[in-house]
Amino acid sequence: MEKLIITAALTGAEVTKVQQPNLPVSPDEIAEAAYACYKAGASIVHVHARDAEGNPTQSYEVYKEIKEKIEAKCNIIVQPSTGGATWHTPEERLQPVELKPEMATLSCGTCNFGPEVFMNSEEYIEKFAARMKELGVKPEIEVFERGMIENAIRLVKKGLLDTPVHFDFVLGVPGACPGTPEDLMHMVRSIPAGSTWTVAGIGRAETPLAVMAIVLGGNVRVGFEDNVYYEKGVMAESNAQLVARIVRISKEIGREVATPDEARKILGLK
Ligand code: KMH
Numbered sequence: 355m356e357k358l359i360i361t362a363a364l365t366g367a368e369v370t371k372v373q374q375p376n377l378p379v380s381p382d383e384i385a386e387a388a389y390a391c392y393k394a395g396a397s398i399v400h401v402h403a404r405d406a407e408g409n410p411t412q413s414y415e416v417y418k419e420i421k422e423k424i425e426a427k428c429n430i431i432v433q434p435s436t437g438g439a440t441w442h443t444p445e446e447r448l449q450p451v452e453l454k455p456e457m458a459t460l461s462c463g464t465c466n467f468g469p470e471v472f473m474n475s476e477e478y479i480e481k482f483a484a485r486m487k488e489l490g491v492k493p494e495i496e497v498f499e500r501g502m503i504e505n506a507i508r509l510v511k512k513g514l515l516d517t518p519v520h521f522d523f524v525l526g527v528p529g530a531c532p533g534t535p536e537d538l539m540h541m542v543r544s545i546p547a548g549s550t551w552t553v554a555g556i557g558r559a560e561t562p563l564a565v566m567a568i569v570l571g572g573n574v575r576v577g578f579e580d581n582v583y584y585e586k587g588v589m590a591e592s593n594a595q596l597v598a599r600i601v602r603i604s605k606e607i608g609r610e611v612a613t614p615d616e617a618r619k620i621l622g623l624k
């Protein structure tokens with residue numbers, strides 16, 4: 355089995371400092387949190403930018419600042435979001451891809467997202483995929499519902515997405531696919547042979563689905579974007595604390611954790 359790739363999803367677009375006082379929001383805070391997660395064992399950092407008021411932004415300039423600050427500290431893989439917040443326009447969302455990061459997320463379908471709708475039309479999925487391909491950015495396919503896997507396979511058939519595809523199953527978003535073990539198994543059985551995958555369990559689904567992924571040969575995403583608690587009723591202290599728990603569990607199970615360079619090899623990054 356390959357070594358385990360741990361992604362730290364540090365900030366997200368929805369969580370606030372009121373909900374999680376240690377949420378990293380400024381570029382300096384995000385870079386510091388990324389470095390702490392790197393030291394704890396993460397090899398990818400999934401980044402959402404915030405503006406000076408702490409609101410989600412897809413600004414090229416803010417992502418550039420964050421990327422440069424992280425890269426000055428360590429060689430963790432920087433994976434900006436192209437999902438942004440539900441109210442960002444597709445043009446806004448695509449901006450961080452122009453920085454030519456090694457990876458970026460690519461949501462492959464529309465779903466409810468709490469009280470909102472996370473809109474990803476075929477037209478824009480294809481535009482995002484085409485631009486990522488032009489710039490040599492490896493997409494991580496965000497899957498919130500089963501049909502989104504088929505949309506990714508369609509991108510492959512149209513020549514807009516290279517294989518092997520890397521999927522991220524985001525399970526437990528209110529309004530989209532729940533985060534049960536059965537749901538994860540169904541997703542894992544539905545992807546083309548040779549694909550790589552990770553799981554981001556939302557809220558209380560985070561740790562159980564992570565354990566499944568470690569055993570099944572998948573990979574794990576944790577962090578405040580997905581879950582702000584360490585256990586029921588107890589806030590997590592930091593993103594790195596959530597990463598450290600996964601490292602511990604993985605070692606106990608006998609699966610080693612990948613460094614960023616080992617993750618680059620496993621994912622075929624250039
Ligand atoms: N904030 C969500 C609406 C991604 O980063 O690619 C979308 C999201 C997905 O977080």
Ligand code: ZN
Pocket residue numbers: 363366367400402435437579
């Ligand atoms: Zn995200």
